[in-house]
Amino acid sequence: MAKQPTTEQDNYSSSSSLEDEIEFVDDGTFTSIGEDSMRKRTSSDTSEHKETFISVDDTDHPLEAKNTIHVSQQLTKDSKNKVYSHPSSVQNFKSMEDSSFMQLDISRPLLLAIRQLGWEVPTPIQEKVIPLALVGRDICASAVTGSGKTGAFAVPILEKLWRSANKVSAVRVLVILPTRELALQCKQVFVQLGKNMDVDMELAIGGLSLRAEQDVLQRCPDIVIGTPGRIIDHIRNTKSFSLDDVEIVVLDEADRLLDLGFSEELEEIIRCCSPRRQTLLFSATMTSSVQQLALLSLKEAANIVVDPLYEVSKTLEQEFVWISDGNNWNKRISYLLALCCRTYTHRVILFFSKRSIAHQVFIIFRILGLSAVELHGNLSQAQRIEALNYFRQGHCEFLLCTDVASRGLDIFDVRTVINFEMPKDIRTYVHRVGRTARAGAMGIAVTLVDETSRRLLSVIQKRSKTNLKSRSITDSVLNKYLETLFGIQDQIKEQLQSERQDKELEMAEMEVKKAQNLVFHADEIYARPKRTWFRSSSTKKQKTKRKR
Template sequence: MAGENDDVVEEIAADPIQQYDPNVTFKDLGVVEVLCEACESLKWKHPSRIQREAIPPAIEGKDIIGLAETGSGKTAAFALPILQSLLENPQRYFALILTPTRELAYQIAEQFEALGASIGVKTAVIVGGMDMMSQALTLAKKPHIIIATPGRLVDHLKNTKGFSLRAIKFLVMDEADRILNMDFEVEVDEILKVIPRERRTYLFSATMTKKVQKLERASLKNPVKIEVSTKYKTVDQLQQSYIFIPVKFKDVYLVHILNELAGNSIMIFCATCNTTLRTALMLRALGLSAIPLNGQMSQNKRLAALTKFKAKSRSVLISTDVASRGLDIPHVDVVINFDVPTHSKDYIHRVGRTARAGRSGKAITFVTQYDVELYQRIEHLIGKKLPLYEIQNDEVMCLEERVGEAKRTAAGVITPLLPTNITTFCS
């Protein structure tokens, strides 16, 4: 990345104790009345830690680096200052928000639309997997806020006549570590070359990697750095445990635990798209309301799956890591790592779906004879040994026959679905 600035970072250490301070309001942070009312209508009474620390310097016009965990309220931390500035200086093509995934882009757009409803904010979501022509027509209407994945945005910069980012006032890179891990460096570099140097830039990331530091030097000027969590920390309200089981009995143990935890909202993380689908089919054959979420599903099916889970018409969401970061699923009681993540950091992001905003939550990790080394890396990363999940093995094995039948049913359905018709089931 061609460096714009190598300036010293001004640091703010956010208080480590509480997420919400009942004595602080959005008005206290300098947020204007119309946006305070929007926060109130969304039932946001008090700003979160990242919002308390990021909003005042952002309103003052400073660049921001925010190191914040999933579920910390960081979207509003950048959306409110942008909308406030838009109120003062109305302009089309006002802000560009870059995100790593399509789902996150849609969720950021939802927040901008909710916060900016009373001031007539127009947004455009520009992501892969959707029709280029209809996106070009949306861009031709000159929205205020563009939320995009880097690859598709570069496609439009090259191919959509009349589309330019030369007048952009704000650039936000959300989940910057993940954008760079997904090999979007070249695209980000291209975008930085075509937007004004005189702009405000907000960079948010769960972790400060070397790539993120390089991006920071290339794109920010005298930024205020805000860190609201330790680098690899799981919250105290999270009860973490593991089960050591032979690989051939994973499904039986899963069904037993789901029966045991019935009535909770549960996210199950699997290593592959195929496993999410196979597991969802098996659970449905057993009468459990499960729905898969993975990268082989169409965009509409993914959004529909999330909506059903949020609305609680499905209590079990079975997902690949595509959904482990950034998605706004506020009420998850339990996370089950059906497959141990290959990258230890992904464990932090997965279990970050539960025990949010001060609530308690459970995370259970299935460890087979093939996962021991990966699991030990996770314990090393989080700096603690996790307890064994207490379970009656003889009770579990009573389910073996029923689960075996359900697996055969699932196998009969899944063969014609893969790979071309995977989305026909996912509803």
């Protein structure tokens, strides 16, 4: 069995145990962490917290302070009972005339689609972004997860295309996202909102048929939604595909785009777009690299900030499970099985630090009869789409994934998020637990913690507006699942060995097929124009490592 890797946390010099700070109780009951200190902190921080919504700090943002709009996501007195524009919101809807979307000067076809989605009241970010985007302003928006930012740019884009029908065949809108899953999700929102409009939209993402993408892009769809690498590929190698006439560019999840090493690709794409374009940039965090990207791509932009960074939903209940020996793989798996077999059994997303760990846990779940799918980078794009849809449609209860799914994915009715180990930083933690407790719904986040988690747990406690809770698992329950795990060790090894053999056979068959193609289709293959590349994936990885 693989050894459990340690998380990327600093070693602590303090000799006191984490158990001194958390009172653990019997399985099934809870105790709050630092209730007195939390109460004091909350009361003393209230006035400061309110001020952050109206103050301007031009050192944190690349734009003029006078252009900064700070918005709170807290509900106002008049809006507490209304439905916010989020696809997970399902309540009784009021008439279209009562909806404040009517006040945003939006056409009837788009209003009808908004109503059919169940959106009544714009979220704070939508309320500020949509009017500015409609008049052509560049925008730099810092929006936390679950704030409705996809709707914030999709609504004005579709409205502007509807108002100014262009008879010339050209790509008019380019939306850039960091991952394929987010691109697919973004397109789904555009399709739902544009169902009553004659607007063409296509994807440009890796993992799908390149030739099929080339065929549709050569017909110049109105909107192209894609990832940087594939967009660059089409710019260089797809005939008749050009960004010269692009009117609007959206950079979504800009901090994640830069974290993945796409800075040079983004600069190249922006250079290929019309200088007269409108640019909308959205980022969960405003790092120095995001500020540099904003300076490069935006002109006289309005800077919009929604709530302080790194805050979790107020409807999220956070629980922590102490593991005395965090490096003991079998023990950690046993804790996880106890949680998933006894307590959290419905609509659960589990996060892991590595793809190999997620896959091994998936094998264990499958052997034990727990309905689960996995989502990580070792799967093909088709497999990832299938797994995501399978979980979305409620055909299984557990989604086992790495952080590829922790950013921006909107999955309806996720009840619980479980972190197999503490994430490496507060930003990753907030993004992970943000998959539940969305749009005002209740949710639970459970994290397995050990001594290496001390510092980040302290940060989470200081930033939390609600008391944290601890959960313990009795020795008798833990021993039961340890025995279960030892009993299936041989099955786990056999499954892993079988998969390795299948992979080797698949690679051999692929090489044979390549050789056959070269023999029987040599003239056609060598007659094709040689593809050019912006830079290789290995070069990008090396540069990203040097930056870190």
